[in-house]
Structure formats: C-alpha cells, structure tokens
Amino acid sequence: MVATPFFPEHEQVNTGDPRVVEIRLEVEEKEIEIAPGVFMWAFTFNGSVPGPIIVVHEGDYVEMTLVNPSSNELLHNIDFHASAGALGGGSLTQVGPGQEVVLRFRATKAGAFIYHCAPGGTMVPWHVVHGMNGAIMVLPREGLRDPAGNPISYDRAYYVGEQDYYLPRGENGDLSAMTVHPRRWPTASRIRHLIGGHGDYVWERGGFSSPPAVDLETWVIAAGSAGASIHTIRQPRTYAYLSHNLIEAFVFDAKAIWSPRENGTTT
Structure with missing residues (x-):
C-alpha cells in the first residue's frame, strides 16, 4: 500500500x-x-x-x-x-x-x-x-452509479496494490506489512478501495461505464489491471483482506488487516 x-x-x-x-x-x-x-x-x-x-x-x-x-x-x-x-x-x-x-x-x-x-x-x-x-x-x-442508475458515493478511499518481489532464497512478498500496520476507519463508513469481504458494488475489470456487480464475496483482478469496489463497514471488528489463492495468502503473505473504530477516527 x-x-x-x-x-x-x-x-x-x-x-x-x-x-x-x-x-x-x-x-x-x-x-x-x-x-x-x-x-x-x-x-x-x-x-x-x-x-x-x-x-x-x-x-x-x-x-x-x-x-x-x-x-x-x-x-x-x-x-x-x-x-x-x-x-x-x-x-x-x-x-x-x-x-x-x-x-x-x-x-x-x-x-x-x-x-x-x-x-x-x-x-x-x-x-x-x-x-x-x-x-x-x-x-x-x-459520478459512480449503481445498476439502476442511482448515485453511489463513498466516505473514504484507499488504494491497495499487490506487488510480488523476486529475491534470492525464495523470498517473495512484503511480509506482514499490512498486518503489522493495519488500516483503520470509522464504523458505518462506506469504503472504496482498488483491487480488492463483501463488495456492495464491484467493478472487477475496472470499467466504470459498465454497471457494477453487487454483493460479491471474491473477485479476480487480472495481471496488469485494476478493479474497484465499495464496502460498507457496520461493526468495529478486525477484517481480513486476502488473496483466496490461499498459498499466496498464508505462505507469501498476500493479506491485509482492516480495523474500523467506534469513535470515527481513522489512521
């Protein structure tokens, strides 16, 4: 990030x-x-x-x-x-x-x-x-629109880019960077971030001229591409965002932690 x-x-x-x-x-x-x-x-x-x-x-x-x-x-x-x-x-x-x-x-x-x-x-x-x-x-x-043509807005925006690193000794990935430094936002905020819970609205291939898909649990971002999604966070809990190619998530650490706060602050 x-x-x-x-x-x-x-x-x-x-x-x-x-x-x-x-x-x-x-x-x-x-x-x-x-x-x-x-x-x-x-x-x-x-x-x-x-x-x-x-x-x-x-x-x-x-x-x-x-x-x-x-x-x-x-x-x-x-x-x-x-x-x-x-x-x-x-x-x-x-x-x-x-x-x-x-x-x-x-x-x-x-x-x-x-x-x-x-x-x-x-x-x-x-x-x-x-x-x-x-x-x-x-x-x-x-502005952005839902499949019925109604306006979509968001309270905060984040950009997440997945980056592979190719190093000697088989090292691959920015190990634990997102779990050591979690991202936080206010409860009930509507969040929008690129590449990657449930996506209220998802533009998997990135094109805003097409209507977004709704209520997705996972989606795929092609290599050399970017996508966009809208999330509504309703409870102050810790949320994991990860690659569901689970080898990437648990061996190569392609995951992040998102932590909403009750008091409306964000870091």
Missing part, C-alpha cells in the same frame, strides 16, 4: 468543465526493506511501491512531468493504460538520468487503470517487479 494519505482529495461528481490535472512523478532508484532484515534495490515513482494513485474525471487532461534525476543510473519511462495513445505514452516519455519530459493526454475512458514503466524488451517486467507501477482512477463526470 502506498504511503498516507492513500488518495488525493477529489470531487466524486465533477462540478465544472474539463481541466488540466498536473502530476509530477520522480523516479527514485533506492534500497527498500520489504521484511525485517530483507532488502532489495527498488525502482519507484515518488519513492513508494506501488506508485501514487492519480484521480481525474473523464474528459480531463492529464499533464504528467516525469523526472529521472541524475543520481539514477537507468533509463525509465511510463505507460498509462488510461491513455488511448500508442504504447500509453511509453515511446514519448523515455528519459535518461538527468532528464525530464512532459506528457499530456485526455482521459477519455472512465475506470481504474494501471500505469507502469516500460522501457522495452525484458527490461519491462524487470522494472515493473522492482516497483515501477501505480494506478490512475478516471471517475465519470456525473
């Missing part, structure tokens, strides 16, 4: 004309600790794995500045799955150390989408599994 505040502040229903949303992503090549005493060399957007969540509305223009500081060693770029242009902007955004580039595209499709580094060849998966991925949420201008 990315560092707090998880989501930028945003309007759920657009109140004006399409606008230009300026985003700055800086590549950091650095060592990170993924488990006690276990380190890896990561490639990150703005220092976190996954990278920041970006939120815009359908019809907005995304103006992204990608910076590759001279302290880095490798060439990087970015491929936006939300973009309708060739290679998601990947061929236009290649930057070597000490360079930066500006890309502007119009968000024409409403949904949840991945972005990632894609410098070419085998370097594409190598950069992605080393941390260079994130998500962008493109909200419909009129």
Whole structure:
C-alpha cells in the first residue's frame, strides 16, 4: 500500500468543465526493506511501491512531468493504460538520468487503470517487479452509479496494490506489512478501495461505464489491471483482506488487516 494519505482529495461528481490535472512523478532508484532484515534495490515513482494513485474525471487532461534525476543510473519511462495513445505514452516519455519530459493526454475512458514503466524488451517486467507501477482512477463526470442508475458515493478511499518481489532464497512478498500496520476507519463508513469481504458494488475489470456487480464475496483482478469496489463497514471488528489463492495468502503473505473504530477516527 502506498504511503498516507492513500488518495488525493477529489470531487466524486465533477462540478465544472474539463481541466488540466498536473502530476509530477520522480523516479527514485533506492534500497527498500520489504521484511525485517530483507532488502532489495527498488525502482519507484515518488519513492513508494506501488506508485501514487492519480484521480481525474473523464474528459480531463492529464499533464504528467516525469523526472529521472541524475543520481539514477537507468533509463525509465511510463505507460498509462488510461491513455488511448500508442504504447500509453511509453515511446514519448523515455528519459535518461538527468532528464525530464512532459506528457499530456485526455482521459477519455472512465475506470481504474494501471500505469507502469516500460522501457522495452525484458527490461519491462524487470522494472515493473522492482516497483515501477501505480494506478490512475478516471471517475465519470456525473459520478459512480449503481445498476439502476442511482448515485453511489463513498466516505473514504484507499488504494491497495499487490506487488510480488523476486529475491534470492525464495523470498517473495512484503511480509506482514499490512498486518503489522493495519488500516483503520470509522464504523458505518462506506469504503472504496482498488483491487480488492463483501463488495456492495464491484467493478472487477475496472470499467466504470459498465454497471457494477453487487454483493460479491471474491473477485479476480487480472495481471496488469485494476478493479474497484465499495464496502460498507457496520461493526468495529478486525477484517481480513486476502488473496483466496490461499498459498499466496498464508505462505507469501498476500493479506491485509482492516480495523474500523467506534469513535470515527481513522489512521
């Protein structure tokens, strides 16, 4: 999970004309600790794995500045799955150390989408599994709707990205990161988070133009994809969120803990 505040502040229903949303992503090549005493060399957007969540509305223009500081060693770029242009902007955004580039595209499709580094060849998966991925949420201008066309709103939003790490000695996964540092929210809040209890409304494939499925217990997010779901938390209990490929959950720790609070506070 990315560092707090998880989501930028945003309007759920657009109140004006399409606008230009300026985003700055800086590549950091650095060592990170993924488990006690276990380190890896990561490639990150703005220092976190996954990278920041970006939120815009359908019809907005995304103006992204990608910076590759001279302290880095490798060439990087970015491929936006939300973009309708060739290679998601990947061929236009290649930057070597000490360079930066500006890309502007119009968000024409409403949904949840991945972005990632894609410098070419085998370097594409190598950069992605080393941390260079994130998500962008493109909200419909009129906001989210249920299958009957009624408005859907949410009180809090969280972004969860599943990341596999491939290290010597068979290490795989950010061990216990989400159980050591549980996420908390007020009881009876309506929660929305990406990729993953019961989902009141679920956009499994991420497309907001299609009606959401309702009252699902599990769903599948394809590789290289993002999904969205709405949950209503009614009791102050500890809730487990995990991969139901249970080997991933209990051997490789693909799980998280969510803890609602009675007093309405959240951390």
